[in-house]
Amino acid sequence: MELQLLLVVSAALFGIGVYGALSQQTFVMIMMGIELMLNGAMLAGVALWGVSGAGAPKGQLLIVIILTVMAVEAALGFALVIGIFRTRQADMTEMLDELQG
Amino acid sequence: MNWSAPLPGVVLVGTVLVAGAYVASVLDAGAARLVAGRPLRVGELVAGPWREAALLARIRRSTTERPDAQTWALAPALLAAMAGVAVATVPLAPGVAVADVDDGIVLFGAAMAVVMVGAFLHGWSSNSVFPLVGGYRFVALALSYEMPLALVLIAAALPAQSLSVGAIVESQQGLWNVVRQPLGLPLFLVAGMGLAFWGPLGMSDGADLAGGTGVEASGPDRLAWALARHFVLVAVAVMGAAVFLGGWQGPGLPGALWMAIKTLVLLAVVVGVGHRVARIRLERFVVVAWAVLIPLALVDVFASGALAL
Amino acid sequence: MTDAALVADVAIWLFGGGSVVAAWLVFRTDSMVRAAYWLLASFVAVGMVMVLLQARFLGLVLVLMMAGEMTIMAAFMVMFMMNPAGLNPMSMVHQHTTAKVAGVVAFAGLAFVGLVAEFPDRPVDPASEPTAELGEELLGDSMLIFETAGVTLLATMIGAIAIAGKRGRFGNAQEGSAPPPVDPDAPAGPDAHPSPMHGGHGGHGGMHH
Known part of the structure; x- marks a missing residue:
């Protein structure tokens, strides 16, 4: 029962993340949506590892990989936000609707 | 620790923090007098912190235009709580630790990362320019010294083969880490000064910013912020005493007394440096942190690893 | 219990x-x-x-x-x-309905799988030391994966600095930079905006697609 409820919680986190990533206009808010999806994935991973996976070390390794993905996503996301702001002074998706330049 | 009765643990941590903060501010006032060549008046020094606290508590609160009042109130609470978490992981005497968890120094690192959140919130929430600049300064500093801080703690964990603070203290039987890893304690204290924005790293609340993140706080708010900052300093000193100075170990005297003496020594060092070393410019420190302190911390880790093999 | x-x-x-x-x-x-x-x-x-x-x-x-x-x-x-600082209420969203539907569908699908699928009941042994086990795994059997993650992070750092640096690949990254037109009919370019830095920001508050 505990596992099912934790998986529902992680699904809720993922769903809110999907909503945020698709609906937000600001780049950083979109990144927040993506981070929430990863958060949900991580919770599901830990729940399965802790309640159903008998604590296999490979399960923790998967979480480490998700943490790495988060770090990469954040670093590249911020780099792109800065890069776009330098060249186009844009901080929202709608400001990048033309291909020229 | 007995989790169903948390009161003794809370009281113990609170006593350590309050006593440490009091001693630190007495030392600070004393050092200021020494540096200025004025006579030390012990009576005045001992009563000083109480008088200041009583004065601040009676001053009227001020506020700004549309502050974020909740996060403003949260900021000192975050700092104080994280200082408490840090102290809780440290054994204060043989077998007397509130929560000597097996990932103690990771918990300490996480708590100190949350201190950064608190300081930024304190700068941002008053909706005023100088505090915001102060908050930015804290973040720029913190991102620079967090890496050396994490590395020297990892180096200290290597000989203990454990991340628990208790095990690190035990591992220093006979040889303290301050001797075994001479780079560790100085780097740790640099980071600690940054965390408590003290002395040469007191940029976020510096006088050049008219008081930085604390500009808009007055009365009880200012008192809370000053207390929280002292608590963080005490937490750093307690952790430094345990991880680098052998904790409660020492000949003759009881363990708790050794721990208190070592904490006091570290507090005195930090306070003394604060009065003898000028404030460093932010961008200069950031360059030094990344180009000098991180390589030094890496040397510390490699050397400790080689020794531990 | x-x-x-x-x-x-x-x-x-x-x-x-x-x-x-x-x-x-x-x-x-x-x-x-x-x-x-x-x-x-x-x-x-x-x-x-x-x-x-x-x-x-x-x-x-x-x-x-x-x-x-x-x-x-x-x-x-x-x-x-x-x-x-959140001084004004704002809503900066686009494709709001699509996003809501996608979020709900994602939640419903994942929650359904979580509730329906059967997983064995094998909790972690409380006496085990997960931290030590993780360390053994990272520097033992799965070292290659761990190293790959490390190299990925290194490449990310270098790439991020290259993207974000002020010295762009083709000279100063900020040269000729201009805010994009917020009004689709307005002409683009530096002349169209008297104050280029944040010139267009005031108008975005009510943007709502």
Whole structure:
């Protein structure tokens, strides 16, 4: 029962993340949506590892990989936000609707 | 620790923090007098912190235009709580630790990362320019010294083969880490000064910013912020005493007394440096942190690893 | 059930529920800094669930990492946004209906799988040492994976610096930079905007697609 409820919680986190990533206009808010999806994935991973996976070390390794993905996503996301702001002074998706330049 | 009765643990941590903060501010006032060549008046020094606290508590609160009042109130609470978490992981005497968890120094690192959140919130929430600049300064500093801080703690964990603070203290039987890893304690204290924005790293609340993140706080708010900052300093000193100075170990005297003496020594060092070393410019420190302190911390880790093999 | 186990269970529910509430508030608050720190609250709650499920090291590392990352996010928000403090109510969303539907579908699908699928009941042995096991795994059998993650992070660092640096690949990255036209009919280019820095920001508050 505990596992099912934790998986529902992680699904809720993922769903809110999907909503945020698709609906937000600001780049950083979109990144927040993506981070929430990863958060949900991580919770599901830990729940399965802790309640159903008998604590296999490979399960923790998967979480480490998700943490790495988060770090990469954040670093590249911020780099792109800065890069776009330098060249186009844009901080929202709608400001990048033309291909020229 | 007995989790169903948390009161003794809370009281113990609170006593350590309050006593440490009091001693630190007495030392600070004393050092200021020494540096200025004025006579030390012990009576005045001992009563000083109480008088200041009583004065601040009676001053009227001020506020700004549309502050974020909740996060403003949260900021000192975050700092104080994280200082408490840090102290809780440290054994204060043989077998007397509130929560000597097996990932103690990771918990300490996480708590100190949350201190950064608190300081930024304190700068941002008053909706005023100088505090915001102060908050930015804290973040720029913190991102620079967090890496050396994490590395020297990892180096200290290597000989203990454990991340628990208790095990690190035990591992220093006979040889303290301050001797075994001479780079560790100085780097740790640099980071600690940054965390408590003290002395040469007191940029976020510096006088050049008219008081930085604390500009808009007055009365009880200012008192809370000053207390929280002292608590963080005490937490750093307690952790430094345990991880680098052998904790409660020492000949003759009881363990708790050794721990208190070592904490006091570290507090005195930090306070003394604060009065003898000028404030460093932010961008200069950031360059030094990344180009000098991180390589030094890496040397510390490699050397400790080689020794531990 | 012992007292300690009961406390742990209740705490897991509180933190689990709290993580969802905090995640929801990320997109409901008007203040950018608050949004970043609600997200941090969500991460901290998940980190605490991890700690309670015995993945102590990873849970604490998550808190450590996210406290830094969310502070950077908050700093970015204050730097780039026209309304960081949340003084005015705002809603900066597009394709709102699609996004809501996608979010609900994702939640429903995943929750359905989570509820229907059968998983064996094999909890972590409380006497085990997950941190030590993780260390053995990272520097033992899975060392290649760990190293790959490390090299990926190194490549990310170099790439991020290359993208974000002021010295762009083709000279100064800011040269000729101009805000894009907010009004689709207005001409682009530096002449169209008397004050190029943040010139267009005032008009975005009501943008609502």
